[in-house]
Amino acid sequence: MRTLVLSVILLFSTLSVFAQTNQIKELEKKRKLALREIENTTLLLDQTKKSTSTLLNRISMLSEQINSRQQVISLLGQEINAITKQQTITEGEIKDLEIKLKDQQKSYAKAMESVVLKKQGMNKLLFILSGKSLSESLRRMKYLKDYSDWRNQQIIDIREKQETLREKRESLQKSKADKLALLSSREIEQSNLQKEEETHKKEVDDAGKKQKELQDILSTKQKQADNLNAQIEKLIAQEVARQEREARRLAKEKARREAAAKRKAEAEAKRKAASEKSTATTTKPETKTESRTEPDKDTSVPEVEEVSTSTKVVVTKENFALSSNFAANKGKLPVPVTGTYSIVGRFGTHQHSKFRVTTNNGGIDIQAKAGAQARAVFGGEVTRVVAFPGYNNCIIVRHGGYYTFYGNIQQISVKQGQKVTAGQALGQIYTDSDTGSSQLHFQLWQGTTKLNPEPWLKR
Template sequence: MNTKRFYTTLILTLILSCFALSAQSDKQKKLEKQRQQIIKEMKQINALLFTKKKEEKSAITLIEDLNYKVNVRKNLIRITNEQANLLTREINNNQKEITSLRTQLQELKDDYAAMVVKSYKSKSEQSKVMFLLSSDNFQQAYKRLQYIKQYRAYQKEQGEAIKTKTKELQDRNIQLSKQKEDKKKLIEENRIAKRELEGELKQREVLMASIKSDMGKFAAQIKKKKQEADRLDKEINRLIKEAIAASNKKAGNKSSTGKFVLTPEAKKLASNFEANKGKLGWPVSRGVIKAKFGKGRSLTDSSVEVNNPGIKIATEKGAVVKAVFDGEVSQILVIKRGNPAIMIRHGDYLTIYTNLSKIFVKKGDKVKTGEMIGEVFTNKIKGETLLGLRIYKNNKMLNPESWLTKF
């Protein structure tokens, strides 16, 4: 066996294996983090939406809650499947590596055994001395002496290589056993999740059947809800334009630029707000995002497309609303046939808290992060407590979910 070539091949194999394992390990960690986040969300959903008596909620709200839960459950199953599939690939790769390692280990042992036999046959010091003395000249004797030293070193290297390769093989076997156990656990958890999903889908079918005769009434409720949302959107857009125009006028600009004109203090506040993206505290102590930002499907009717300007957080009755960051109360919005809202300015950023029952602040108040500013409205007919949260930069809508820290 060519020692140099063998060790070069061995090193390259180890490096490539490490890179592949590292990439797979990183992906597995990322998937596991997502899975744990969804499991946490499922616990919050059960605690906030499914602990009350069904009689306290309208059928339409129950359907919305079930659809939301079903969507989250499906996402959990999908992530778990991805993890199981990735583990299958890792297990197959590991089994191939183990087969290769066993072959390499056997080659090392065979090579080492041959050297031991050869060394035994020429083990006497007299043989080594005669080998040196039979040299034709000093240079040849020197080369033969170096050869003896190199041969001894090579024997030692082969012995160490056998130890290393044996340890690597043992580690791979341990890793393989763990991977198989992890996969078994994931498959079992997915089996349970699928059973839960089947039960939820049947429950939804029963609910849908119970409201079939009242679909006209529910369609009217959905239409009314959309009209209220449109009025709120219109009023918020108007107030944002007014606030921007006022900041321009105060700065001496005759025509509005469509952006807030900032003082040095406001610039610093906006910069700090921006630096906290993904780290802002939640506006309620407990909650789950029942309606996500942007385009999506209605939780009541999946054939209906909705476009949310913010997020809706399902929380508990009597939940207190807290400011997510330092700022100044820019407006208290009072909507006709709707619930009040609070607009807080953070430089050229705005946070808007909608569907409130109580207001604890007034226009012009300076608020601190985590300060209580109001209370969420609970709809007694629907049996739900939903807080709306919007974030704007100037008049541009942003996704609040990407600004909040993970629960």
């Protein structure tokens, strides 16, 4: 009974350790991701020259870096706690195994002692032959064989428990070493966090000293952003209207084809009825009737089509498929830049109370490495390639009822009307030679409704 209880306890302990191990691996994965984001931001900060025009971006990147560093420290704490729990479980397993092994060794030693005493009084052959009948001798032979098998199995079980015990002890030692390493890493990360917070404070103080310049920069950028948003809204409205006109044309063409087919069917029915009447009348000479039907029209034009005026999105077979697939990939779309990146401007209205300026961002601004490419986040068609003041070349890609906008591109790699695939390069992002800053402005629209792109991207 005691052995059974110990076996059950050992089973539950093993399952608990397995769960803890998976948790530790998941925490380690998240920590490495946060550390990679810190490395990316550090690289972009080093690449961006310190100037008044880049000061706010640098502050934003430092804030991202601090948030990532705090996340790393938090994850390290969770890993340490998970390892501590794992150690407690492993120590309990070792204790149970030691008890179980000790009991089994005692049982085996006692059995061996009994065998030795019996051997002194009688050998195996005499024991078998001394049976009162043949069947009893055969039972004694089987008993001796079963007993020998039991002894061999006991030896195997004891050796397996000894090996398991050795592995558990090694695992415990390794987890202790891992815990010490994590504690050391946490101290280093806390020191890095303190330095970054000091740097951030210094940059903010510098921004305070240059309040007038920054206020002018923010005001200028907001005017450019307002103009851009108005132009994008106009372009997308035009594109949606163009699709609606095309849908109406296709709908009219479909209605015309259906009406022609109906007229043809009616004429054919009349001709057939007249023919049957002529055949049935024997007193009158047979007369031939001829009905004129309009020639068949080309029916190769694709079907659809329905226009949804409430959402201003054209519902076609192609659009429906693209829109459905696009919506299904929310949170899975690739970031629209290649290589290292950091989001330095977020969607929505932001109050800069220190500079008495309110900014409204219609999308997100992504700091990238010099030479990085803007890339399509999903398959679609390039509907516009235009230039806007402050945003260089810009591209709009249609994905059914959704649109993505890519601004501040230096060298265009696609043309209007071209089909693109997810991840395809659209052009090289513009790099300011004075500041070293390479930023892509990215927007997402559903029909004529502006959306926050960030939740749609895979991070």
